Amino acid sequence: MWRLTWAQMRRNVGKLIAVGIAIALGTGFITATFVTTNAVEDTALAAARSSVGDPDLVVSSSAYALEDSDRDALAAIDGVAAVQVAANVFREIATPQGQEVLVLNAPATDPRLGTTTLLEGREPEAAGEIALPTSTADRLGVALGDSVDLVSTVYSDDASAEPTRTVEQVTLVGLLSDGTGFGFGLPSALAAPADLEGWRADDGNSTYSLLTLTTDDGADVAAVGDAVTAAVASTDSTTVITGEQYARDVAASFTDGIQIFRALILAFAAVAMAVAGIVIANTFTVLVAQRTRTLALLRCVGATKTQIRRSVRLEALVLGVVASVAGILIGLGLGQLALSIIHARVEGVPAPTTVPVDLATILVPLLSGVVVTVVAAGGAARLATSVAPLAAMRPVDAVVSERSRRLRPILGWILTGGGLALMVGALVMSRVEGTFEVALAVGVLGGLISIVGVVMAAITIVPALAGLLGRGVARLGGAPLTLAATNSVRNPRRTTSTATALIVGVALVTMMSTGAAMAREQLESELDAQFAIDVAVGGENLSPATIDAITAVDGVQDTVLLRTAQIDVETASFATTATVYVADPATIGSVLATAPADWDPSTVLADGYLISQDGPVTLGTVGEGEEFDGVLVEGLPDYSIMVTEQVADELELVGSQESLWIALADDADPVDAADAIRDAVSDTTAGTDAAAPQVGGGAIEKAGFTQVLDTLLAVVVGLLGVAVVIALIGVANTLSLSVVERRRENALLRALGLTRRQLRATLAVEGVLLAAVGAIVGLVLGLVYGWIGGLLLLGPTTGMTVGSLSVPWNAVLAVLAVAVAAGVLASVLPARGAVRVPPVAALAAE
Amino acid sequence: MSQTPPVPSTVPTPTTRTPAGVPGPPPASSHPDPAAAAAVRGVGLRKTYGRGDAQVHALDGVDVAFGRGQFTAIMGASGSGKSTLLHLLAGLDSATAGQVHLGDTELTSLDDNALTELRRKRVGFVFQSFNLLPMFTAEQNILLPLELAGSKVTPDVRAWFDRLVTTLGLRDRLTHRPSELSGGQQQRVAIARALLTRPDVVFADEPTGNLDSRSGAEVLEFLRTSVRELGQTVVMVTHDAQAAAYADRAVLVADGRIAGDVADPTPEVVQAELDRLRTASLASPASTPARGVAAGSTPAVEAR
Known part of the structure; x- marks a missing residue:
């Protein structure tokens, strides 16, 4: 059967490539998400490592309970090579060109404990000497040997008293690599230990929160760790861990957010994959319908239902694997491109130079791509087994009769109604004090149920709407418009599933735009008062x-x-x-x-x-x-x-x-x-x-808030846009299938005097009709979801009511424009094939 | 029917190849019932579409048998039920009532998988529209049943394949795809495919319907050759008296019943029978094909 499956795939390679692109986009999306978040984590880890150098052990105390005596005690432990304290003194460095606040520490006693690298000059030794990061020195316009102002601002215990500012002159003796200043967001500089002692005394600091140490070569780090623990276990807040573990802990504390971010983006990727699934299911159903004769013949000459089912599944499996691998490569490529750009633009970024790839980066997109493809093709596989061997006997092409699913739309409407009721219930609930989380959960559940319902009920909406639009279009006159109008409703099931993919994508984009517009409006009126x-x-x-x-x-x-x-x-x-x-x-x-x-x-x-x-x-x-x-x-x-x-x-x-x-x-x-x-x-x-x-002042913060919101929205819309692109591939796919099916019919029309331009126009209008129907239903859904979501999230805190709802016309018009343009675009390639069929083909036998 | 089918010694007797797992024959049809010698046999076959007033009896109680090593034509006008009869005999469609025996196997009790295996091993098909896989070469198309069965080309099969290819004159065409073959050549490939498994019976549905008369004659000649020289059994549906004349026997179907049986048919005799049936049908409006119940001026014939 493998040879047969392969041969059939080769015959339909064009269609399979089109679906493959949909899958590849989805899996590429997932891969890029993993690569990006991995890169951020790696960057954080690298930064966390460089923030403490390369110690064997780290002693940290969240209560700043480490004292100089602890340092001395640790240094005396057998097996400890060197101990470094994190003085972390904050001082302002000023020159005529400007000023900057830095974190100052002493030069490392062991190179492995240093957090910066000396590039030029030497490390500070005597009081009055300092080493600055190269970028800071450049910014402040100082060179080795120059003297700079070091400003101490010391606050007394009396809150009402003015802080005292003292200025002292220090000499620049060394230039350092740009440290990360991880955790403080400030550049790291070095000063002489004697100076640091004095400044710490001025600040009233006598304890530390961090000690790093190295062990002698060949020493048992675990044993030394135990000795260290015994020596410093003065308070519960003190912990002793390995340097690597410390770096991981620090990095983790900064990348907790990235996990949520990853989950969020993967949710969008899931939407993209779901849309791809609809496109796959649609395409495979049509492929099976086109192969009715072949399938019937195979059944006649002895292929079992299991063999037929397995053949379709195998085809989906091969497609899923190939497309997913392509998607993964695309994702890796995009990630690498982004990293290269970052490295080219920003010098000394601790980001990795090649994309960090772990097992999940490959396995998650591969598995989801393959599973979605095979599951989505499952319906078509079942359909293929329903082809009767008898169909091979019939002289005309038999059409596969899908099981009548009259129950489906009814169930769909019930789910839609139920979901909407849940959402309205959630709105009412949200007005009651203390039930916000429950209301939110109910609202999200209602949204999910209703979207499933709409997808199931789409067969009763989409063809009707397409017919309505088509009649309107046909009234404008002209053969192409009339033909397109009738063609678009000839296969209601296919029209529906094509539009469904678009509905889901457009609904989500519109929902986010509507919600964000509401949030923005609300935020602005609040910001006006606050700032x-x-x-x-x-x-x-x-x-x-x-x-x-x-x-x-x-x-x-x-x-x-x-x-x-x-x-x-x-x-x-x-x-x-x-x-x-x-x-x-x-x-x-x-x-x-x-x-x-x-x-x-x-x-x-x-x-x-x-x-x-x-x-x-x-x-x-x-x-x-x-x-x-x-x-x-x-x-x-x-x-x-x-x-x-x-x-x-x-x-x-x-x-x-x-x-x-x-x-x-x-x-x-x-x-x-x-x-x-x-x-x-x-x-x-x-x-x-x-x-x-x-x-x-408020203007910057105000702009900052709206900018953050706008950026977030742009990112989200961009991500969901991938789903829309996949759906549009579905439109192009459907059109090209129509072209194949109507080969003789189109040739006949050409023979009867339809020009090539008119045939192209017919397909373009059909594409626009398909896209417009999907976009319109998606827009309506998205508006409703956006409104309900906005009211649910913002209502309780702002008192926003139904009366304050508005339609984000810019977004709506943009979506419609994109749909129309994409419909035309999707028809270009299929039309090229269609006009190539000579009129005489109408007369030729199959 | 006077002729004893020549069974070449190289061809095993079909009944010895009953696949394992296929239920044995019911006691009623075991030897010495003479009908058991038939390759395929229908008993009391009825096929009804629709219900109530819209009820249509496509077949109305047909008893028929086809001898092993014989070339039989089933003839009749459009809507006479001849195609339905073929579909039932081949196990492609299920009867409303009655039984079909292929050798010792009773078909109506088989499930889909058993029927599929039976079609793969014991039945061959030749279609009006050739039905070759366009992406496979002629050789691959002929070997398709083996591919589906997942079995290897044994020396025995290879020898049979070579003999088929030589007999059907396809030696030079094996590497061609269907689009590179003429209609007659395509149909010969289809015949080779049908004969590859040395089935109990080959069913041919209007095999010359899509061919010009010369190619048609060629194909019919090959079908007859496969019976006479290769010892196969062929049942062919046709509405063409010229085509029926290639057969050893012509069974006429009208109004869902067997309406005549001609041994060693000639075009003239067959045509005369067809004309007689048409006249009878016109004379008796009650027996229009759709509702025929009491027509059947000729008694149903049990073969041999």
Whole structure:
């Protein structure tokens, strides 16, 4: 039978390739997911390793319970070669060109314990020496031998006191490779041990959280580990593990998220595979229908049902394996390409240079590809066995009669209705306090049930809709339109399953777009209240040059300079320290979106962290303060009070801190404007003694939030787009099958005077009809799912109601446009085959 | 029927090759019943389509037997039931009532797998539309039954294959695909395929229907050769009196019943019989093919 299966596959190679692409896309998707997440994990592991060097043992204490005495005790243990403590001192390095905060540590006593590599110069030995990462030195414009400012900002225990800033000169003696500064997100630098001791004392730190050590060559690491454990087991928080284990633990703590991310993307991959499954099932059914005569003959000359079934399954198996392997190669190739690009663009990335491949990367896509293919072809295999040997006797091509499935659509409608009812029930439930998780689970279950129902009931929707659209199209006149309209409903089952694949893909894309549009709308209105200040630049005695530079920035509309100070605040419920801003009621409205229009100068404004409703607020030293009427204003910075000059005088506020609040023009790009403001600030403050002013504010965060949402949406839509692409392959497949089947009919039409152009147009319109039907049903479903999902997720917290639903027209029109374009595109190749058939073929016998 | 079929000594007697697992014959049809000598035998065959008013009796109680080593033509007008009879005899379709005996095997009690095995080993088919696999060469098409059975080409089979190919004049065509063969050549390949397993009986359904008269005559000549020289049994359905004249015997079917039996038919005799049946059918409206119940002017004939 193998030879027979092979021969049949060779005859239908075109169709099989088309389905194979659908499978390959799905498996490639899965492979790429694994490769990417593996690469991230490997990168994290590499970074985690380099963060501690290559120690044999790591002693860590989450309670910072390790002391110098522990280090000495460990060094004395038999078999321990060297011990390194992680001093981790944070200091700012400043030059006229800028400043940067770094993590400082001592040079390693054992090269294996070093976390950076010396590239040039030497390691710091004496006090006043420092080694910086090359990239930092470049950024700050310093070379070996130059001296740089090392700024210490030490906070005293008294919260209200200003921190003390001291500046000392250090000499750059070495240049280091760019360490990862894993866990701190800061560059790693080296300083002399003596300096580090002093700085740690200044900071009030005397203990460590991490010790790394190496053992003597040939020493039993486990035995040494036991001795170390015995020596340091002072508290429960102290653990002793191997260096490799430590790196894995650290990496794992940073890649927990990646597992969720992987699961999420694999869920999308599952959708893509499901759509591929529909396309496969469809194609195989048609293949079997076309082979009715051959199958009947085989049955006549002695092929058993088992042999026929096995032959179709074998075909699916071969297709599944070949296509999955191709998909895996594509996925690996894409992953490698991405890695190469990353390496070419960013120097010194700890990412692997070749794609990390493990067993799962190969097995998961291979198995899912093969299983989906074989299972999807199962229906066709059963169908093939139902071909009666008698069919070989009939002079005309017999059509395989599929078992009538009148029950299926009925069950489908029941499931659809039930699923929708569950979703509505979930909506009602979500309004009840404390049932959110249950409501969400019920809603998701309802969604899954209803989509299965829709797929089952599609046979009652799709042909009807195709007929309706077709009649509309046919009314426009012209032979191609009329022909396409009738052709599109000639095989309702095939039309349905082709459209079904598209329905699933489009519904998911639309659902995500609708949900994201709702979330975005909601987020924006919330952000407007929360980030009422576009940009704020805070610092000590902002120079007029800085303020002028900021005012001149493109997109800056208004600026207001506010005096700020720290003050003790006592409210009805608690006492704390807050930042007080002194503002003029006449101008503050131009930079604070939520400023009250009628601010009584004798009252004070307070943010939501201080008071939850209007009420008395006492300002000033605890016990001696003065009571004011507090007005709650959302959008003020956290823990802040705003007062008029009048009140400020009463309080005798002192302080040299200032804050410049900036309102951006509506049409300004917040990120660009904020960047320009930041540049203006650093240009005008670099080289001065003053601490660098802080640039913050809602505009950037607001833009950040919407940007994150938009990026996420784009990624999700892109991933689901793969499912749509697979579905469109199905459309092209169906069209090409139609062309094969209607070879003589098309030739007859050509003989009767249909031009090649008209024949092409007929197929294009048929493709558009197929795609449009799938897109329309998918859009409607997606909108409903998106609305319900949005209400379910956002409703309870925002009070969003059915009245606030809207249609994301941009997305809807985009999907329709893509469907129409794809329908035309899908018809191109089949049409090329169709027009090649000469009119005379109509007269020739088969 | 006076002729004793020449059974060449090289050809084993078909009944000795009854496959294991096939149920034995019912006691009623065991020797010395003379009908057991028949290669294939139908007893009380009925085939009814539809129910109630729409009921159609395609076959209405047919008893017929076909001798071993004989070339028989089943003749009749369209809708007479001749094709249905062939389908029932070949085990392709199930009878509403009655039995079919292929040698010692009773077909109506067999399940699909047993029927399939029986078709593979003991029955051969030749179709009107040739039905060759387009992607296989002539040789591969001929050997298809072996491929399906998963059995090797033994020296014995190879010798038989060579003899078939030589007899049918296909020696030079073995590596060609069906699209490279003429209609007559394709049908000869189909005959070789049908004969490869030395079946108990070969059923041919209008084997010349798609051929020009010269190729048709050639194919009929080969069918007769396979009976006379290779000792095979052939049952052929045809509506063509010229074709029927190649057979040793012509069984006429009308209105779902056996309506005549001609030994050593000539075109003229067969044509005369067909004309007589047509006239009888026209004279008696009650016996239109669809509802024929009491027609059958000629008694059903038990062969030999």
